[in-house]
Amino acid sequence: MTIGVDDDESAFSHVDEGKALEKSWIRICSRLKGEVGEVEYRTWLTKIALGPVDGDEITLLLPTRFLRDWVRSQYGDRLSELWNQEVSAIRRVELQVARPGDPVAPPLALEEKTTDASTAPQADSEDAPRVAPEVKSDIAAVLDSRFTFDTFVVGKPNEFAYACARRVAEKPSSVGFNPLFLYGGVGLGKTHLMHAIGAELLQSGTVSVAYMSAEKFMYRFIAAIRSQSTMEFKEQLRSVDVLMIDDLQFLIGKDNTQEEFFHTFNALVDAGRQIIVSADKSPSDLSGLEDRLRTRLGCGMVADIHATTFELRISILESKAAASGVVVPSKVLEFLAHKITSNVRELEGALNRLIAHANLFGRPVTLEATQDVLHDILKAHDRRVTIEEIQKKVAEHWNIRLTDMSSARRARAVARPRQVAMFLAKQLTSRSLPEIGRKFGNRDHTTVMHAVSRVTELMERDTAFAEDVELLRRMLES
């Protein structure tokens, strides 16, 4: 082998070259797995075997042309980068289809290889029909068993979305519920609800369910184009009873994929099949999606998952703490629910960390320990937003003067934004009601309480207003 950079050259001339490469490969696999996630890794990357090194190029072998093309298009650049970081002399990665006698799997598995037949492509022979069986298993719903209706905690902000999801799981394709469009901010339970619907439907054993992120949909589509098998791909998609697409906003700006999705969508709905879609915004706000697609997406049931309330955060924490078997005092739960308001994922992450800590050290969870274990998260949240920032953003949004946040004016055009700012201050900061009141022209804490309940009430009644408040919240948090 001719590797031209000194460090690597000496390394390879003194130790067993093959072993060193295998070690590098294991590290690369481990990094890739962390980057792309378990399912993606198993589906596409466990089939790669190490081939020879020639000059600055390493060859990686794949069992079929389809897999080679896919890995090349999706991971080719990243593989080159990672190899180059591991062995600076390697500057290029060549992906080839393995020939008889070549290694057919990674020489050293990262862990026990338990490639799931339902998710992995069947890549055993170049002559075998390449796409049909692969895509078929590929679009089958791979659901997270933790995301069920039973584990979903229902509260005011998500009760409507939950009821719609339940309804669709009981009676898919009912008039008025097709498509079901779930939308809301990051980490508020959209994926959880979709998986819950899928799990419920699959239990019946009679319904075929496909679930994938919009991103995956696009990659499948591109792969089908590359392998000239778009017809098979379309047929696969159009043969399912229920199609779920998560995070649809990903298709913004991807015109060809949108077009394909639009046709699939129409074919399925026309054939009386159920579509379920999630996104971070309502169909009308997904600018960048074609108008005809947005219109059709809004034709069925559109359900918003609002930002969590304090009460919902407490219920979620209680339920997750109870499931863990670790006793978490209510003071700690309240503290967390006050501090971590952004989304359920973060809240859950913080609680899991506390529980893991308690289990590891066998110590009870206390408020003191919580502040200690979570100090980095708590600091980040404290820093996140100030009342002054909230007042400024809200004033700009409704085009009022900043001084009106503290003025005595009671005209609705001024009073309503002020109430929203108080509401957001309560949601996004850890300030107490009297502290918030003081920042709004020395108002009493009961005025802040009134503002919070008034805004909550209005958000429930008025979707446009709720979206305004939600938008402000997201802007302030970003």
Ligand SMILES: Nc1ncnc2c1ncn2[C@@H]1O[C@H](COP(=O)(O)OP(=O)(O)OP(=O)(O)O)[C@@H](O)[C@H]1O
């Ligand atoms: N109401 C709830 N009850 C129980 N767990 C919840 C609830 N809402 C969210 N979660 C949990 O929070 C985490 C994040 O939820 P999920 O992945 O469904 O969010 P998402 O809205 O799909 O986010 P993203 O926009 O990032 O895709 C999951 O672990 C989920 O189980």
